[in-house]
Amino acid sequence: MPYLIVMIDPKILFKLKKMEFRxxxxxxxxxxxxxxxxxxxxxxxxxxxxxxxxGDPLKYVDWKVYARTDKFFVKLFEQETNLTAWILVDVSxxxxxxxxxxxxxxxxLAALWSYLLIQQKDEVGxxxxxxxxxxxxxxxxxxxQLFKIFELLDSFKPIGKTAIDQxxxxxxxxxTRKGVVILISDLWQPHDQVLPSLQLIRTKDNHMMVFxxxxxxxxxxxxxxxxxxxLEVNDEILVNPTDIRDSYERLLKAWIDEYRVNCLKYQxxxxxxxxxxxxxxxxxxxLSLRR
Amino acid sequence: xxxLAPQFLWLLPAVSLPFIVHLWHRKQARPYPxxxxxxxxxxxxxxxxxxxxxxILLLVIRTLIILLIILAxxxxxxxxxxPRVVILDDSYTxxxxxxxxxRLANKLQLRGEPIYLVSGDKFxxxxxxxxxxxxxxxxxxxxxxxNVDFYLITTANKVTAPIHGRLFALDNELSIDSxxxxxxxxxxxxxxxxxxxxxxxxxDKRLPVSISCGNHKVKQYIDxxxxxxxxxxxxxxxxxxxxYQFVFRLPPDATPVDNTIYYTVNVIPSIxxxxxxxxxxxxxxxxxxxxxxxxxxxxxxPADVVILSNITSPIQLNKPALILLGDxxxxxxxxxxxxxxxxxxxxxxxxTKFVSHPITxxxxxxxxxxxxxxxxxxxxxxxxxxxxxxxxxxxxxxxxIVVPFLLTDDYTGLVYSxxxxxxxxxxxxxxxKMSGRYNFKVGDRITIEVPDSRGYVLEGDNLQTILLPTxxxxxxxxxxxxxxxxxxxxRSPDGDFKYYFSVNYNPRGRSTELNIGKHAQFKVLTRWLxxxxxxxxxxxxILI
Numbered sequence: 001m002p003y004l005i006v007m008i009d010p011k012i013l014f015k016l017k018k019m020e021f022r023x024x025x026x027x028x029x030x031x032x033x034x035x036x037x038x039x040x041x042x043x044x045x046x047x048x049x050x051x052x053x054x055g056d057p058l059k060y061v062d063w064k065v066y067a068r069t070d071k072f073f074v075k076l077f078e079q080e081t082n083l084t085a086w087i088l089v090d091v092s093x094x095x096x097x098x099x100x101x102x103x104x105x106x107x108x109l110a111a112l113w114s115y116l117l118i119q120q121k122d123e124v125g126x127x128x129x130x131x132x133x134x135x136x137x138x139x140x141x142x143x144x145q146l147f148k149i150f151e152l153l154d155s156f157k158p159i160g161k162t163a164i165d166q167x168x169x170x171x172x173x174x175x176t177r178k179g180v181v182i183l184i185s186d187l188w189q190p191h192d193q194v195l196p197s198l199q200l201i202r203t204k205d206n207h208m209m210v211f212x213x214x215x216x217x218x219x220x221x222x223x224x225x226x227x228x229x230x231l232e233v234n235d236e237i238l239v240n241p242t243d244i245r246d247s248y249e250r251l252l253k254a255w256i257d258e259y260r261v262n263c264l265k266y267q268x269x270x271x272x273x274x275x276x277x278x279x280x281x282x283x284x285x286x287l288s289l290r291r
Numbered sequence: 292x293x294x295l296a297p298q299f300l301w302l303l304p305a306v307s308l309p310f311i312v313h314l315w316h317r318k319q320a321r322p323y324p325x326x327x328x329x330x331x332x333x334x335x336x337x338x339x340x341x342x343x344x345x346x347i348l349l350l351v352i353r354t355l356i357i358l359l360i361i362l363a364x365x366x367x368x369x370x371x372x373x374p375r376v377v378i379l380d381d382s383y384t385x386x387x388x389x390x391x392x393x394r395l396a397n398k399l400q401l402r403g404e405p406i407y408l409v410s411g412d413k414f415x416x417x418x419x420x421x422x423x424x425x426x427x428x429x430x431x432x433x434x435x436x437x438n439v440d441f442y443l444i445t446t447a448n449k450v451t452a453p454i455h456g457r458l459f460a461l462d463n464e465l466s467i468d469s470x471x472x473x474x475x476x477x478x479x480x481x482x483x484x485x486x487x488x489x490x491x492x493x494x495d496k497r498l499p500v501s502i503s504c505g506n507h508k509v510k511q512y513i514d515x516x517x518x519x520x521x522x523x524x525x526x527x528x529x530x531x532x533x534x535y536q537f538v539f540r541l542p543p544d545a546t547p548v549d550n551t552i553y554y555t556v557n558v559i560p561s562i563x564x565x566x567x568x569x570x571x572x573x574x575x576x577x578x579x580x581x582x583x584x585x586x587x588x589x590x591x592x593p594a595d596v597v598i599l600s601n602i603t604s605p606i607q608l609n610k611p612a613l614i615l616l617g618d619x620x621x622x623x624x625x626x627x628x629x630x631x632x633x634x635x636x637x638x639x640x641x642x643t644k645f646v647s648h649p650i651t652x653x654x655x656x657x658x659x660x661x662x663x664x665x666x667x668x669x670x671x672x673x674x675x676x677x678x679x680x681x682x683x684x685x686x687x688x689x690x691x692i693v694v695p696f697l698l699t700d701d702y703t704g705l706v707y708s709x710x711x712x713x714x715x716x717x718x719x720x721x722x723x724k725m726s727g728r729y730n731f732k733v734g735d736r737i738t739i740e741v742p743d744s745r746g747y748v749l750e751g752d753n754l755q756t757i758l759l760p761t762x763x764x765x766x767x768x769x770x771x772x773x774x775x776x777x778x779x780x781x782r783s784p785d786g787d788f789k790y791y792f793s794v795n796y797n798p799r800g801r802s803t804e805l806n807i808g809k810h811a812q813f814k815v816l817t818r819w820l821x822x823x824x825x826x827x828x829x830x831x832x833i834l835i
Binding site (some may be wrong): 229 | 316317320321322323324325326327328329330331332333334335342345
């Protein structure tokens with residue numbers, strides 16, 4: 001667990017351990033968990049009464065109401081279940097950049113999310129992608145799954161182009177029940193290719209979270225005249241960053257805003273994630289104290 | 292424009308430094324991996340044109356800065372009318388060259404530019420230095436007065452150190468100062484040519500003279516004696532009409548002067564003169580001294596002109612006559628001829644002092660007949676020669692000329708006097724109606740008045756054509772522009788009218804004068820170049 005050790009303060013980890021991640025929308029889980037399920041039945045939480053229909057099990061008849069009203073009513077309960085979360089980590093070459101490295105930060109974030117979710121018995125699957133899906137770990141809520149995730153993240157090296165849409169399509173296919181999709185990427189792919197895929201995830205009523213990882217070196221260009229070589233494609237440009245600083249920052253802001261606005265539009269949780277921010281600061285807004 | 296320190300121009304290749312640095316920098320720019328170059332490209336889209344323009348501007352500015360600095364180092368200068376200081380060495384060793392040196396100093400003064408002529412003696416009064424220090428002083432002055440052009444005229448053997456000034460060293464092995472001689476056409480055949488060569492040689496040597504006429508070339512020598520500025524006389528006789536070229540083959544180190552003289556020997560036949568009366572010694576000697584210009588004939592019939600010398604009895608003559616009133620005519624004779632001698636007067640004719648009796652009154656003479664003991668009457672005509680006070684010395688009387696010379700027994704001086712031959716020549720020429728100019732040059736506009744509108748024949752050495760006269764103010768003129776030198780005659784078809792003239796080489800465009808214009812004066816632009824470089828540097832900083 002190198003990332004957790006290096007990047008996350010154990011105190012923070014201890015603090016996070018007391019927190020839980022709850023989603024407001026409904027999820028379909030197999031096990032009993034802390035999330036609301038669309039399925040009704042016997043469980044902990046009472047929801048409402050309804051008129052008795054022939055064939056309903058007699059054990060759900062509320063006899064106290066019958067005593068008061070002389071009519072048969074059946075008690076309905078809301079099921080609490082666990083969720084299935086897919087963590088998509090961008091491992092394209094563009095993630096191999098910055099100080100700290102974007103991929104390291106993304107991996108740590110993914111590890112943290114895995115830890116938190118498995119801690120609360122949720123199933124977590126991991127998908128590493130670049131121009132294709134490179135590694136896929138099916139969802140599981142076991143402790144072993146957590147170590148598998150750590151191991152995978154630790155051993156992987158960024159390679160290839162960014163193709164977020166393909167990864168999202170793959171996850172969309174994989175999701176048999178409503179769940180959570182966590183996308184951790186630098187989103188260096190044109191909006192018109194990525195946004196429809198994000199929308200696709202949302203149309204299936206999945207909960208979607210996007211962590212837009214940006215390095216400080218991307219936000220602030222270096223000062224000297226350089227030959228910028230693209231990490232993903234064979235492309236380069238000789239430019240003096242001081243000449244284009246203003247226009248670059250303007251374009252970058254527009255680029256980020258485009259994702260932010262569209263995510264808001266599709267009810268996707270968007271989190272701007274600069275690598276200079278402490279990782280817990282990124283995660284905390286999504287957590288609440290365990291009851 | 293010129294460079295006063297051209298050795299710095301070797302730095303000119305440094306102008307390419309900005310280009311090299313630009314290319315090298317472009318090549319050597321550190322590769323820098325970046326996640327998404329597309330965004331950078333988009334960012335540069337708007338900036339691209341301006342960035343490229345800025346790059347070019349910076350490149351040009353940097354190149355210009357280097358260029359300006361190099362030009363400033365090379366002391367770029369433009370021609371200006373700087374004041375000139377001519378330093379003339381007046382030591383004794385300059386004695387043989389003194390005239391040349393002074394003439395040279397005056398030539399330096401010719402361009403109308405400001406000059407301070409500093410002669411040696413005045414100079415030493417101020418500076419108190421010997422000549423050995425002149426070079427040092429000159430170099431010091433050059434630094435002190437950068438906008439003054441210094442010219443030093445001295446002998447070459449004194450110049451031991453390099454001088455940063457204009458130097459005219461006159462100590463050549465052979466220096467021909469000038470060549471004098473008649474450069475006009477001689478209307479005689481054969482023709483005697485006399486040249487005077489002022490030159491000095493350091494050793495006894497023979498100065499080769501090459502004479503060429505067409506394809507014919509003769510080489511002769513003048514023996515020069517050493518260490519003397521002498522006036523050598525060179526005489527030769529040419530007997531064939533044509534254009535002659537005398538070239539003095541000078542050694543390369545000789546002081547450049549005009550070493551070529553052109554002559555035209557005309558084809559006019561000798562003027563046949565018949566002397567009526569007493570053929571006095573001075574007349575015969577004068578005619579003989581003309582070297583064939585005049586030929587004395589024994590009979591009046593073939594004569595072109597008649598000289599009446601001391602005629603005391605009436606004669607009958609149907610030819611133009613030159614009447615010489617000689618010593619045999621006593622003052623009363625003058626009175627009888629209607630000429631009163633009022634006073635003796637010294638006059639200057641052709642640059643020679645000549646004692647004459649000015650004529651105050653001349654009476655008319657009828658036709659050619661000179662009735663002695665009768666009064667002459669003057670009818671029309673213009674006097675040819677005037678005395679200082681405007682008094683005519685030679686009086687046209689009808690078709691004749693009266694020359695009132697005072698001829699004494701000691702008349703040998705007159706014979707050898709340069710005035711007599713040209714006077715005789717002009718007079719006789721006038722009388723023979725063979726008047727004409729001889730000093731035309733190639734390209735001159737020649738206008739000859741002719742009697743009528745007939746076509747006139749123009750004949751030259753290799754030319755024969757007919758010219759039609761044009762009328763101006765009721766008179767007829769032939770106009771012509773010669774293209775080649777030679778002897779020409781315009782004559783009427785029946786031979787009544789003849790006008791001889793010669794066309795000489797036009798010396799324009801062929802000058803052996805010291806070309807002062809080449810010794811231009813310059814203003815150094817170093818300061819302005821450096822200011823411009825600084826301004827460009829500021830612009831560069833702003834652009835960066």
